[in-house]
Amino acid sequence: MMRDPLLPGSVVAALPGASLQKACRFLVVFCALHLSITLIYYVSERELNIFQYFTEHHYSTSSSSPLAASTVQSTTRPHSTTAKEMVELLDCPETSPLLVGPLRIEFSHPVDLEEVKKNNPNVREGGRYKPKDCNARQKVALIIPFRKRDEHLKYWLLYLHPMLQKQQLDYGVYVINQDGDSTFNRAKLLNIGYVESLKEYDYNCFVFSDVDLIPMDDKNIYKCSSQPRHLSVSMDKFGFGLPYNQYFGGVSALSKEQFEKINGFPNSYWGWGGEDDDIYNRIVSRGMSISRPDAVTGKCRMIRHDRDAKNDPNPQRFDLIAHTRHTMNSDGINSLSYKVVKTEKYPLYTKITVDVGASPR
Ligand code: BGC
Secondary structure, eight states: OETTTTTTTOEEOOOTTTTHHHHHHHHHHHHHHHHHHHHHHHHHHHHHHHHHHHHHHHTOOOOOSSTTOEEEEESOOOOOOOOOOHHHOOBSSSSOOTOOOOOOOSSSSSHHHHHHHHHHTTTTTTTOOSSSSSSOOOOEEEEESSOOOHHHHHHHHHHHHHHHHTTEEEEEEEEEEEOSSSSHHHHHHHHHHHHHHHHHHHHEEEEEOTTTTEEEEEEEEEOOOOOOEEOOOEEGGGGBSSSSSSOOSSEEEEEHHHHHHHHHHOSSSOOSSSSHHHHHHHHHTOOOOBBBOOOOTEEEEOOOOOOOOTOOOOOTTHHHTHHHHHHHTTTTTGOOOOOEEEEEEEEOOOOEEEEEOOOOO
């Protein structure tokens, strides 16, 4: 006689098939264990997905009024791509099939932002968008240095949102607003846009655009290339050409890697002029070259305006440009200091108001 260890009290005859019986019992217990572990795993996975869905949905619909801004902390929750989205979507095509070519650009009519919002229903709060049916090839932060140019910004939003969507970009629009009335500092605002946009999302391409420049062809892709790219190559202001070969002003695109390689942009150019030439010098001195669209694709219009207050030509600029190679290692993203005064999320853009300090002169 023998006692079965799995059934206390039961008595099993010592038959020749006893070891087979034991093996079968072991197998049953093993299978039950396996099944319960699989079940636990499945249930916890589902809970995680539901949680993810809830937090994302809540985040993207937090604005009540379509044009009201919600002030948020500068560390907002990044929008994460769910594993499901990554698996199911194919990369967007190299060339978007939605492009049409030349665009009609004019500045004679007033712009109603409510209308612009209605016409761009897929743009999310803060001016964020990504294609629904394919994975965008680049994550682009559009950075606009700004102060008191609301009318220009409206045209920019009117024309650029539809174009950027047709270009199938995963993008966000950041208006970096210089607080107060001290001398304007365009390049420092661009550096701040770089840092602040990265706090929100893992952008890998940065398009730096003046608020008054509108492309005239949607095939001028607002994306980064293997070399830093100059996009406003054919401006009406300059008779649809470059004012000089080294010109890098207006609209430019640098990948994260390219931007870091040149230590970002200079912080020391106060007032109008020179900072774009300094950026050009930085690029060339790091062994890179400028890539550009052709002069037809690169056509763009500038909104005419008077010179802004506190943005007079900087008399120091020629001296500064002559020394870029010596100053660029210590003046740039590694020496950037500023204070965020306020971050506002509007339906079509994120506005970050910053205190950049004042010119030492
Ligand atoms: C200035 C640049 C400016 C260019 C075209 C140059 O003299 O240094 O900053 O973009 O002129 O206006």
